Amino acid sequence: MTKIEPAYSTHLRHVAIEAVMSVQDQLLAAFRSPMQRGFKRDHRDIVTIHDKAAEKRIVEVLQKNEPNSVVIGEEHGLQGSGKLKWYVDPIDGTANFARGLASWCVSVGAVYEDDIVAGAILDPVGGNLFSADLSGAYLGENAIISQAEGQEEDATLISTYPSARDIQQDGRARALDRFGQLVETFSSVRRNGSAALGIAHVAAGWSDAAAGFSVNAWDVTAAILILRQSGGSYQAFPEGSDAPHHLSAYTAVGAGGSYPTLKGIAEQISSGRT
Template sequence: MSAADLSLAVTLAQQAGDILLRHWQTRDSLAISTKRAGDFMSRADLDAETFLRDALRAARPSDGWLGEETGADGNSERVWIVDPLDGTTNFLRGIPHWAVSIALREAGRLTLGVIHDPIKSETFAARCGAPATLNGQPIRTARTQTLEPALFGTGIPFGGMAHIDDHAADIARLMPLCAGVRRMGAASLDLAYVAAGRLDGFWERRLQPWDIAAGLVILQQSGARTEGWHSTENPQDSGTVIAAAPALFDAFARVLRAG
């Protein structure tokens, strides 16, 4: 991981965002397939992922690849983890909240993350050893210290996912204690918003690596605290993440884990 890797990821995320913006203008005519109930893939997803895979192969030919739509390729100590369009349902319905997410994993450790929101022209980025940034300016988590004024984000399961009841119970415990909970439909942006102090915390169960890899790096470099459902779990491995501003984390996690 180097500054050059981060610069490359930022450039490619923004270029993939331009591809998505072109599809955004004609989204009503996009070819769409259903992966499972409530989970969609479009031509926009595939075009953005193909661009990113080909560009990364050309720039870093010895690196491996893990993409949401095309799976794993290569066997490398360095693996690029990509969600070409996080928030596909928002995209297809004309809701302007979706993003491109790119992360780099080296020897099992996440070292770089970029989340680009083309609609708002916002690029969140971080690499280990350097501050997290938004459009090049450093960002930090919120200073919220108690639950009462805190605003949280989450992702509500859809379709026939097995943990819908668990999540409903989480919300029922948390809502009376805080200022509100938002479900905005793009986990990568939720994590970036915690890093930037727009949300005080976020939780979700059973996410995929491409959903959270970039966000975990940005959170770490912004000063946020992240754990799995249990304090010994690594969200990168379990796919379940609890993230919050440091002063708030213990109280937030205690409520969630009480179920």
């Protein structure tokens, strides 16, 4: 049971919105401009000065509004202390951002004692602001209700599986066989390179399902609440966790969708890694 009042959840949603909006102009100014790229784990894990600068600005906004809180960011790690935690991804889809592909977003999610209570995702290029609190999910100021195709053969799936990391973990033959099953089963499979944005699109009814198997909490925290409050379902794997944002594998399905092939493959991937 959620441990905060709905009014406080709404306040936190507005703080999250303020935070993501605070970096809109600077990121749009940098997008498709010359930029240096750095790397974290390997040559596929790109970071730019804009990721770091945007996260710094977001942290300032969050700590101004909620000084007794923890900020957990992709670039700068953990800052502060308190029961309220903010999970921040300043650019989800950095590889796209750095290359000039318009599929990236800014994500801020609020968690109180492991319950996700508010969040906001900004797609600066598309001009779309997704948000949620305990009262519902919103696109701009309008409530959104998720809606998906009922059957897999009619549905569109967004998934980055298999990534290079997935192939390393699961084996090339097994990973590509699973990908082939998804391609053969769904009407279409798309790779957008941003977990948060893909899940938000499912919430808005613009896609039917999304799936990923190597995400972090800052990628999905805000998106989980947005999807669930829109009426969709988010399933983390292994199943049974009370804190789904801490698990690296998920399926996200719009309301009305039933996709047994996707669920079965997600279970296979998850069980093979535990």
